[in-house]
Amino acid sequence: MAKRTGEKHGVILEAAVRSFARTGYHRTRVADIAREAGVADGTVYIYFESKEDILVSLFQSLMNNFVKGLLSALAQCPDADEKLKTVIRYHLTTLSARPDQAKVTQIELRQIDQSINQGISKPLKSYFQLIEEVIEEGKKQGLYRRGLDTKTARKVVFGAVDEVVTCWVMSSKPYDLTALSEPVYELLAKGLR
Amino acid sequence: MAKRTGEKHGVILEAAVRSFARTGYHRTRVADIAREAGVADGTVYIYFESKEDILVSLFQSLMNNFVKGLLSALAQCPDADEKLKTVIRYHLTTLSARPDQAKVTQIELRQIDQSINQGISKPLKSYFQLIEEVIEEGKKQGLYRRGLDTKTARKVVFGAVDEVVTCWVMSSKPYDLTALSEPVYELLAKGLR
Amino acid sequence: MAKRTGEKHGVILEAAVRSFARTGYHRTRVADIAREAGVADGTVYIYFESKEDILVSLFQSLMNNFVKGLLSALAQCPDADEKLKTVIRYHLTTLSARPDQAKVTQIELRQIDQSINQGISKPLKSYFQLIEEVIEEGKKQGLYRRGLDTKTARKVVFGAVDEVVTCWVMSSKPYDLTALSEPVYELLAKGLR
Amino acid sequence: MAKRTGEKHGVILEAAVRSFARTGYHRTRVADIAREAGVADGTVYIYFESKEDILVSLFQSLMNNFVKGLLSALAQCPDADEKLKTVIRYHLTTLSARPDQAKVTQIELRQIDQSINQGISKPLKSYFQLIEEVIEEGKKQGLYRRGLDTKTARKVVFGAVDEVVTCWVMSSKPYDLTALSEPVYELLAKGLR
DNA sequence: GATGAATGAGAGTTCATTCAT
DNA sequence: AATGAATGAACTCTCATTCAT
Numbered sequence: 001m002a003k004r005t006g007e008k009h010g011v012i013l014e015a016a017v018r019s020f021a022r023t024g025y026h027r028t029r030v031a032d033i034a035r036e037a038g039v040a041d042g043t044v045y046i047y048f049e050s051k052e053d054i055l056v057s058l059f060q061s062l063m064n065n066f067v068k069g070l071l072s073a074l075a076q077c078p079d080a081d082e083k084l085k086t087v088i089r090y091h092l093t094t095l096s097a098r099p100d101q102a103k104v105t106q107i108e109l110r111q112i113d114q115s116i117n118q119g120i121s122k123p124l125k126s127y128f129q130l131i132e133e134v135i136e137e138g139k140k141q142g143l144y145r146r147g148l149d150t151k152t153a154r155k156v157v158f159g160a161v162d163e164v165v166t167c168w169v170m171s172s173k174p175y176d177l178t179a180l181s182e183p184v185y186e187l188l189a190k191g192l193r
Numbered sequence: 194m195a196k197r198t199g200e201k202h203g204v205i206l207e208a209a210v211r212s213f214a215r216t217g218y219h220r221t222r223v224a225d226i227a228r229e230a231g232v233a234d235g236t237v238y239i240y241f242e243s244k245e246d247i248l249v250s251l252f253q254s255l256m257n258n259f260v261k262g263l264l265s266a267l268a269q270c271p272d273a274d275e276k277l278k279t280v281i282r283y284h285l286t287t288l289s290a291r292p293d294q295a296k297v298t299q300i301e302l303r304q305i306d307q308s309i310n311q312g313i314s315k316p317l318k319s320y321f322q323l324i325e326e327v328i329e330e331g332k333k334q335g336l337y338r339r340g341l342d343t344k345t346a347r348k349v350v351f352g353a354v355d356e357v358v359t360c361w362v363m364s365s366k367p368y369d370l371t372a373l374s375e376p377v378y379e380l381l382a383k384g385l386r
Numbered sequence: 387m388a389k390r391t392g393e394k395h396g397v398i399l400e401a402a403v404r405s406f407a408r409t410g411y412h413r414t415r416v417a418d419i420a421r422e423a424g425v426a427d428g429t430v431y432i433y434f435e436s437k438e439d440i441l442v443s444l445f446q447s448l449m450n451n452f453v454k455g456l457l458s459a460l461a462q463c464p465d466a467d468e469k470l471k472t473v474i475r476y477h478l479t480t481l482s483a484r485p486d487q488a489k490v491t492q493i494e495l496r497q498i499d500q501s502i503n504q505g506i507s508k509p510l511k512s513y514f515q516l517i518e519e520v521i522e523e524g525k526k527q528g529l530y531r532r533g534l535d536t537k538t539a540r541k542v543v544f545g546a547v548d549e550v551v552t553c554w555v556m557s558s559k560p561y562d563l564t565a566l567s568e569p570v571y572e573l574l575a576k577g578l579r
Numbered sequence: 580m581a582k583r584t585g586e587k588h589g590v591i592l593e594a595a596v597r598s599f600a601r602t603g604y605h606r607t608r609v610a611d612i613a614r615e616a617g618v619a620d621g622t623v624y625i626y627f628e629s630k631e632d633i634l635v636s637l638f639q640s641l642m643n644n645f646v647k648g649l650l651s652a653l654a655q656c657p658d659a660d661e662k663l664k665t666v667i668r669y670h671l672t673t674l675s676a677r678p679d680q681a682k683v684t685q686i687e688l689r690q691i692d693q694s695i696n697q698g699i700s701k702p703l704k705s706y707f708q709l710i711e712e713v714i715e716e717g718k719k720q721g722l723y724r725r726g727l728d729t730k731t732a733r734k735v736v737f738g739a740v741d742e743v744v745t746c747w748v749m750s751s752k753p754y755d756l757t758a759l760s761e762p763v764y765e766l767l768a769k770g771l772r
Numbered sequence: 773g774a775t776g777a778a779t780g781a782g783a784g785t786t787c788a789t790t791c792a793t
Numbered sequence: 794a795a796t797g798a799a800t801g802a803a804c805t806c807t808c809a810t811t812c813a814t
Contacts, residue, residue, distance in 0.1 A: 039778080042781095044806095045806065046778075051804095053312075055312075059312065059313050060315075080333075083327045084350070087327060088381070091358070092371055107362060152377060159354070161280075164352065166352075168288075169300060177288070178286050186384070188349065189278070191379070244789090427810090428810085438695055441698075453705050470713055473710060474764045475764070477740050493748060505639070513645070526659075530660075541742045542763060550738065556685075569727075569731050570671070572770070573727075574667070587798095619801055624785065629785085
């Protein structure tokens, strides 16, 4: 009976989100997903080519829904600035509402293991702190506005620079990364004022 | 953290950077690192507790150097805004000069596998494009300045929001993510004008 | 042995010959045979008890036809020697005419895998060559007739001895294999002269 | 310590002979061989590339010894006919003395499974019987000598023809199989007289 | 009789880690 | 300190077989 085909596809995908969020991608066995979905191990392979395929399908499905929802939210916006505000609000609201999915997309899809995660956090913190100190100093010096939330500003600054580097590393064509310093600074510094 | 006495500690770490950058963390075997370092498999375990420990030590070492260098660069700066500019320039310049290390910190430390990577890139691109369209539209509507590089702006916007979500997911104390929409928007929108 | 009513029994058997000859018994999936036969996977199990049963039924069917045809060919023969000649000619002619069936009975029914096959052929060749050298030498020494085809003679000699060993190994009652050396030699040596 | 390298190679090979002879190649797990050899599962893969490689190495090793021993036995022989007799006797004596090895080379290396074996034996028997009847008839008709052992003669005849077919099937270059009827008949018929 | 989606046991292979030398 | 042979736990994926429809 083919009419219900696809039902299990979704069931397995949902089971995978829960499993990955709970145990992490690498420590989740296909058998775990199967049990969570209430199907046999082999059934997973009727709907997905491999464990990897589950993760990728999962992400694609999440992104599809995300972009679809975002587009309809943007439809209401009168101008681009309103749209930008909507994009940010939608992004934060949506992931806020689905912590399991957020954990998969932000952590499992990127980080290797919890213990590695911890080992990385600590040395990273000193860099975070350094950035925060710069921002605080800027506030004291009257260069940046008082109302600024330092922690949030730090996340924005680090996230922005980090993404710029990531894109550069992943790019197939080489280009001058250093040359982006000025424009990135312009974008971020203005926001802080 | 093991002994620092022998120079082999450093030799292995350098071999690990090259190996991880070439093959990726998961596909790199401890034996590969050992061969690359010119030592026996077992020797690796005299200096590191585990394969994971190598990666973490590597990152800690890189970050230590990074922060140390950044601090001395900041020493010259007259005010906070100059410091911010320096942070950004230093970050981009440093990673730009060490592509191997950049690959490890940006990709291997986060991503799971090349094929997963590719499966993830495509659906992400549609979101990227959407953000870029908003920025372009803003430029046309005169809301954002003409001189803005759309791609860079998109990286800044996405990277900032993404980092905000990541911090929220990793946080041990729960807090309201949605409430950050407004301040994040303020920071980013200003930068675009 | 299942029902013979439906024509599907034969259809599946024919599909199996083709599949086995093409891919080999082990690498052929029951689903492959079903597709080749144009029936559903489950249908195969209405007519056959197992994958193994298909192979055995196949062989039985082939042997049945073979013996039936051989018997009618023998009916014409005036004496035993003529019959022997007929047996040999019939055997070679029949299999020559049905390469697919020949491949199944000679290879798939016996060999394990193509790569194993190759690994076995090489070391066997040195033995073959040794036998051929003996025969050639015999021809030069005038012990064996000049007209003898060395390759064919080698096949006859090796095939004969090999079959004698195989029967001994498969026999349920133990008997003295070495004692057969003399009679086997008598049979083969005479043929070479 | 490398001086003992190779020792385990042989230990595993010997364990494999016993295991294959007992359970058959396909039903023998690599873990079984490892246990039988008194080593860990992984150790097997230090010395052999795969399970298949064990079987092939085994056969190559057996054949090497076989041919080496045969060569020294042939060294004594005054002429080719004596050599032929020696080949046959050596072949039968050697395998007779090593039933485990004989079982591997004659059965496991060729047959698929015990139950398949049985399913094949029965229909084959009617062909065997037919050949034996022809030989018996020949003896009664005075065409073949009285002293002939019918069973042995049958094995020689069938083994010879079967080998001729097998070589034809495995040959990469096609040739006329039927044309071999006459020479094969000549070889076999003379032996029977 | 026919279907084909679902099952789930089963095993080869890898590789981080250990430890006798 | 250094070695590297040996370990053995871990896990994905296959596919013959079943059975509800």
